[in-house]
Amino acid sequence: xxxxxxxxxxxxxxxxxxxRKEEAVLLGNGIGFGKRPNERFxxxxxxxxxxxxxxxxxxxxxxxxxxxxxxxxxELSGKIVECAQQALGEINxxxxxxxxxxxxxxxxxxxxxxxxxxxxxKDIRVLxxxxxxxxQKAWEMVQEDxxxxxxxxxxxxxxxxxxxxxxxxxxxxxxxMVSLMxxxxxxxxxxxxxxxxxxxxxxxxxxxxxxxxxxxIRDGEPVTLDMDEYAKTQFPGTYESAQEICRVLxxxxxxxxxxxxxxxxxxxxxRLRK
Numbered sequence: 001x002x003x004x005x006x007x008x009x010x011x012x013x014x015x016x017x018x019x020r021k022e023e024a025v026l027l028g029n030g031i032g033f034g035k036r037p038n039e040r041f042x043x044x045x046x047x048x049x050x051x052x053x054x055x056x057x058x059x060x061x062x063x064x065x066x067x068x069x070x071x072x073x074x075e076l077s078g079k080i081v082e083c084a085q086q087a088l089g090e091i092n093x094x095x096x097x098x099x100x101x102x103x104x105x106x107x108x109x110x111x112x113x114x115x116x117x118x119x120x121x122k123d124i125r126v127l128x129x130x131x132x133x134x135x136q137k138a139w140e141m142v143q144e145d146x147x148x149x150x151x152x153x154x155x156x157x158x159x160x161x162x163x164x165x166x167x168x169x170x171x172x173x174x175x176x177m178v179s180l181m182x183x184x185x186x187x188x189x190x191x192x193x194x195x196x197x198x199x200x201x202x203x204x205x206x207x208x209x210x211x212x213x214x215x216x217i218r219d220g221e222p223v224t225l226d227m228d229e230y231a232k233t234q235f236p237g238t239y240e241s242a243q244e245i246c247r248v249l250x251x252x253x254x255x256x257x258x259x260x261x262x263x264x265x266x267x268x269x270x271r272l273r274k
Contacts, residue, residue: 004039007032008071023052025066025097027078048078050096066097073100073107076145080138084162087134095165102161107148118153120178123185125156126198127178127207128163135159177218180252181210184245188269191241202272209268217255228263235270242266 002015013032017024028047077100085091125132135158143149164171196203232239242265250257
């Protein structure tokens, strides 16, 4: 059972879910037609439900997020979530409202001539190629539905929203992962006196192994391949560089880095060298 808080338009209603005791948005053709505040009703069969997610970083309630937002962004975001589900499988649908909020702000920035640079745009494209492809489709949908062409950097931000919805992690956690991988890449390039080619297969494989390594460190899981002693003996110079990189990683992540991680990183740095 739902109680109407606010009718956003004929296809969108902000409601209070009486059974779950939380606010939500219902999207569906005609779901808001003729409804009034405080009216109670059962969910229509064609409507989709999106919970108001916690927004600790801004301390904003669902009503504050939706206040003044053009409902076209909610409907657009709902279509993007469906597109992501079709392309990637299971996606947390509750990413819809934060994504709508982001797109609404991005469109407003572009209309005011403000370009927000995304320093991790290229890295996001390499690290999360599946999410990035969906974000490119979303970028086209924004242009079609809103008549506004967002800058290309926004594709990376949208990809992070999709990544967060896919892995059920916070957006800032996804961004931190990209930032850490960028830092490691730069330090590896400095240690090896080279510039890695982001278009190469070796680079993509290295970043995939690095992402696995960071997840193990973050979650406190063991690194399955113990090559520490071999790496230390065979590649002492590279091992020393990997040891320093892992030390910095531990400090930034505030996690204990197992010695197996050092050997793991050393081996993959050597593969890049070859």
